[in-house]
Amino acid sequence: DAGVIQSPRHEVTEMGQEVTLRCKPISGHDYLFWYRQTMMRGLELLIYFNNNVPIDDSGMPEDRFSAKMPNASFSTLKIQPSEPRDSAVYFCASSSGTGQNQPQHFGDGTRLSIL
Amino acid sequence: AQSVTQPDIHITVSEGASLELRCNYSYGATPYLFWYVQSPGQGLQLLLKYFSGDTLVQGIKGFEAEFKRSQSSFNLRKPSVHWSDAAEYFCAVEPGGYNKLIFGAGTRLAVHP
Numbered sequence: 001d002a003g004v005i006q007s008p009r010h011e012v013t014e015m016g017q018e019v020t021l022r023c024k025p026i027s028g029h030d031y032l033f034w035y036r037q038t039m040m041r042g043l044e045l046l047i048y049f050n051n052n053v054p055i056d057d058s059g060m061p062e063d064r065f066s067a068k069m070p071n072a073s074f075s076t077l078k079i080q081p082s083e084p085r086d087s088a089v090y091f092c093a094s095s096s097g098t099g100q101n102q103p104q105h106f107g108d109g110t111r112l113s114i115l
Numbered sequence: 116a117q118s119v120t121q122p123d124i125h126i127t128v129s130e131g132a133s134l135e136l137r138c139n140y141s142y143g144a145t146p147y148l149f150w151y152v153q154s155p156g157q158g159l160q161l162l163l164k165y166f167s168g169d170t171l172v173q174g175i176k177g178f179e180a181e182f183k184r185s186q187s188s189f190n191l192r193k194p195s196v197h198w199s200d201a202a203e204y205f206c207a208v209e210p211g212g213y214n215k216l217i218f219g220a221g222t223r224l225a226v227h228p
Contacts, residue, residue, distance in 0.1 A: 033216075042221065043205065043216075045215055045216065048215070095214070106159040107158050108157055109157075109158055
């Protein structure tokens, strides 16, 4: 079975440019999560969706960040305008619900470098 | 606020030696507990999880973890480490099934031949 698929794997862009990260969750999973991993702050939850609806976006750092989930098989995380401090690895994860035996499955991440 | 502490940033062991990675959490009730492993350039892979019941949990790749309520700990162990176990290991808690994982800072494991 295909796991969580993220694209691109690597992104290098200049400060001020718009960046769009993409995620395809595991089929049948109704929860989708976006995380950011940095050396300074470790792994942080940015936002998560349930049935395509954003449930908790309290981790989104500022208005430059936005996330959408137009359907059950696709989500985007957008940064506009990007800044060097946004450089990090961004992970998408999905799960099939809350409660027991519903762990989150992670994609391989997008390594973002803002110059 | 909930938090997870992994006291050891780096650990080096010899191949074949035993391993214990420490994890302590701060939460009023018993959370759901997880250990994930991250190889370089890869995402996080679930090693094992604890929700309730038997406090000794078996996972993949020969790992196990023991939940100790009195110590608020969930330490990861392996009796004999293989070179392929070199990676970064993350302990995580999910308070009360709210689906928000809180991660520790991670422990980077190096294995000497």
